[in-house]
Amino acid sequence: MAISTLTQDLTIKVPAASVAANEPVAQPSNQFIEHLVAQHGAPLMVLDCESVRHQYRALSRALPGVVLHFALKPLPHPAVVRTLFEEGASFDLATSGEVDLVASQGVPSDRTIHTHPIKRDRDIRDALEYGCNVFVVDNINELEKFIAYKNQVELLVRLSFRNAEAFADLSKKFGCSPAMAVEIISYAQQLGIRIKGLSFHVGSQTASPAKYVTAIAACNQVINDVAALGLPALSTLDIGGGFPVPYNKDVLPIEEFCAPINDALAQLPETVRVIAEPGRFIVASAVTSVASVMGQAVRDGKPWYYLDDGIYGSFSGLLFDEASYPIDSFKQSNERVESVLAGPTCDSIDVVSESIMLPKLNNGDLIISRMMGAYTLATATDFNFFKRAEVIVLNDVVHVDALTG
Numbered sequence: 001m002a003i004s005t006l007t008q009d010l011t012i013k014v015p016a017a018s019v020a021a022n023e024p025v026a027q028p029s030n031q032f033i034e035h036l037v038a039q040h041g042a043p044l045m046v047l048d049c050e051s052v053r054h055q056y057r058a059l060s061r062a063l064p065g066v067v068l069h070f071a072l073k074p075l076p077h078p079a080v081v082r083t084l085f086e087e088g089a090s091f092d093l094a095t096s097g098e099v100d101l102v103a104s105q106g107v108p109s110d111r112t113i114h115t116h117p118i119k120r121d122r123d124i125r126d127a128l129e130y131g132c133n134v135f136v137v138d139n140i141n142e143l144e145k146f147i148a149y150k151n152q153v154e155l156l157v158r159l160s161f162r163n164a165e166a167f168a169d170l171s172k173k174f175g176c177s178p179a180m181a182v183e184i185i186s187y188a189q190q191l192g193i194r195i196k197g198l199s200f201h202v203g204s205q206t207a208s209p210a211k212y213v214t215a216i217a218a219c220n221q222v223i224n225d226v227a228a229l230g231l232p233a234l235s236t237l238d239i240g241g242g243f244p245v246p247y248n249k250d251v252l253p254i255e256e257f258c259a260p261i262n263d264a265l266a267q268l269p270e271t272v273r274v275i276a277e278p279g280r281f282i283v284a285s286a287v288t289s290v291a292s293v294m295g296q297a298v299r300d301g302k303p304w305y306y307l308d309d310g311i312y313g314s315f316s317g318l319l320f321d322e323a324s325y326p327i328d329s330f331k332q333s334n335e336r337v338e339s340v341l342a343g344p345t346c347d348s349i350d351v352v353s354e355s356i357m358l359p360k361l362n363n364g365d366l367i368i369s370r371m372m373g374a375y376t377l378a379t380a381t382d383f384n385f386f387k388r389a390e391v392i393v394l395n396d397v398v399h400v401d402a403l404t405g
Contacts, residue, residue: 025048025285028046030368033046033288033290036392037290037292040390041390042308042309042366043289043290043309043314043389044289044390044392045289045314045377045389046287046288046394047080047287047391048287049079049080049083050394050395052084053395055282055285056068056089057087058254059254061255062254062257063262063276064262065274066274067090068090069089069091069113069276070084070091071094072093072098072102072279073098073378074279074374074375075279075287075373075376075378076097076101076378077391078101079396079397080283080286081102082396082397083396084282086397089111090112090113091107091111091112091113092112092115092277092279093112093113093114093132096122096123096126099112099114099126099127099130112130112134113275114135115136115156115238115277117136117137117139117175118142118174124146128153133153133154134155134156135153136157137155137158138158138159138176138184139180143184143187144191146193147193150192153194155193155194156195156197156198156199156238157195158198158199158200159176159178159181159199159200159218159219160175161202161211175200175201178225181222182229185226185231185234186229186231194232196235196236197234197238197273198222198234198236198238199239199240200215200238201240201241202215202242203242204241204242204280205242205244205245206242206243207244207251209257209258209260211242213261216264217267220268222234223237233269233271236272236273237273238274238276239265239274239275240276240277241277241279243258243280244257245280245371247284247325247326247371248326280373283374284371284373284374285370285373286373287371287372287373287376287377288370289309289314289325289367289369289372289389290367290368290389291309291314291367291369292364293362293363293365294307294344296361303339303358303360305358305361305367306342306343307341307352307367309344310345310386311347311352312345312350312380312383313343313344313380313386313388314372314376314380314389315352315369315376316379316380317374317375317376317379318352319349321374321375321379325369325372326369326371327356327369328367328369329366329368330365330367330368331359331365331366332359333359335359336357336359337357338356338357339353339357340353340355340356341353341358341367344384344386345386347383
C-alpha cells in the first residue's frame with residue numbers, strides 16, 4: 001500500500017472545539033481534492049487523522065469511564081495507530097500482523113488486548129512475546145490451549161447475543177451461552193487459569209442500543225452467578241463495538257445512542273472495569289475516495305462510466321461489508337440521468353453502482369465517495385494488477401509534532 005504524508009500547508013485543519021460532538025469533521029473540499037489529484041493522480045484515498053481524533057473524543061465523551069480499545073481490523077493504518085495512541089487510546093488486536101503494527105508504532109503492550117476467540121499456538125506466543133497477555137476464549141477447546149501459558153495470561157470469556165439487525169452478526173460465528181460461560185470459568189479454575197472477565201459483540205453497525213442493554217444485563221447475571229459459586233470475582237466487561245455511523249441514512253447521535261448503555265453499565269458491581277472495541281465508528285468518516293473516469297460507453301440506453309477504482313479495490317466494502325457509501329460526481333449539474341459506475345477490472349461483478357444519477361461525465365472527471373474509512377483499504381486487492389489507491393494522510397500527528405518542534 002503506497003502511503004504519502006502531506007506537508008502542513010496541504011492539510012485541512014478543523015479545530016475540535018468548532019465541531020459539534022454529533023457531527024463529523026468537515027470533509028476535504030473540492031478545491032483541495034483537485035489539488036491532490038493534480039499532485040498525485042488518481043485513484044486516491046484521503047485519510048484525515050483529525051476525523052479520527054474527533055470520533056474518538058466523541059465516543060469517549062459518550063461512554064465516560066469506558067476504556068476504548070480501537071479494533072484495527074477496519075483500517076489497520078500506521079497513521080491511525082499513531083493518532084489514537086497520542087489520544088490515549090488502547091488497542092484491540094486479533095492477529096500477529098496487528099501485533100506487529102502496534103509494536104512498530106511504539107504502543108506499549110499494556111495498552112492492548114487480543115480478542116480473536118480462535119487462535120493458533122503461534123498467535124498466542126507472538127502476542128505474549130510482545131507483552132500482550134489478555135486473551136479471549138469462547139469454548140473449552142480454546143481454553144485448554146492456555147494450559148501451557150497459565151502463569152502468563154488473563155482471559156475473557158466471550159458470550160453470544162444474536163443480532164439479525166446488524167450488518168454483521170458476529171455472535172453467529174463466536175461466543176457461548178451464559179450457562180456455558182459459567183462452565184468455562186469453573187473449568188478454568190480447576191486448570192489454574194485466571195479468568196479476568198467477560199466480553200461480547202452485538203454486531204457491526206448496530207441500529208439500536210437495546211442489544212447492548214440486554215447483553216450487559218445477561219453478563220451482570222453471569223458475574224453474580226460466578227460470585228455465588230465462590231469462584232474468583234470477575235473484574236472486566238468488554239462490551240465490544242458496533243456503534244453505528246451514518247452512510248446514506250441517519251443514525252442516533254452517539255450521546256443519545258450510548259445513554260441507555262451507560263444506564264445498564266451503572267448496574268454492574270463497582271469493581272467491574274468496562275472496556276469497548278470500537279472500529280468503524282472511529283474511522284468510517286476519516287477517508288474520502290477519489291476515482292477518475294477512465295472510459296465510458298452506452299449500454300441499453302444507459303451511460304456506463306468505468307473508474308480507475310472499483311469492487312476489487314477501495315469499494316470492496318460493497319461486497320464484504322454491505323456498506324452504502326455516499327457517492328457523487330465532482331462535476332455538479334442539475335441535469336442528471338440514471339447511470340452505471342463500473343470498476344476497472346475485466347470481471348463482470350466489478351460494478352460500484354447499477355443505478356446512480358449523474359451528470360454527463362467526460363474521461364478524467366472525478367467521482368468522490370465519502371465515509372470510506374472502514375473495510376475499504378483493509379479488504380482491497382491488486383486483482384487484475386490494478387494497483388490499490390494511493391493513501392494520502394492529512395494531519396498526521398508525527399508530521400505535526402515535527403513542525404511544532
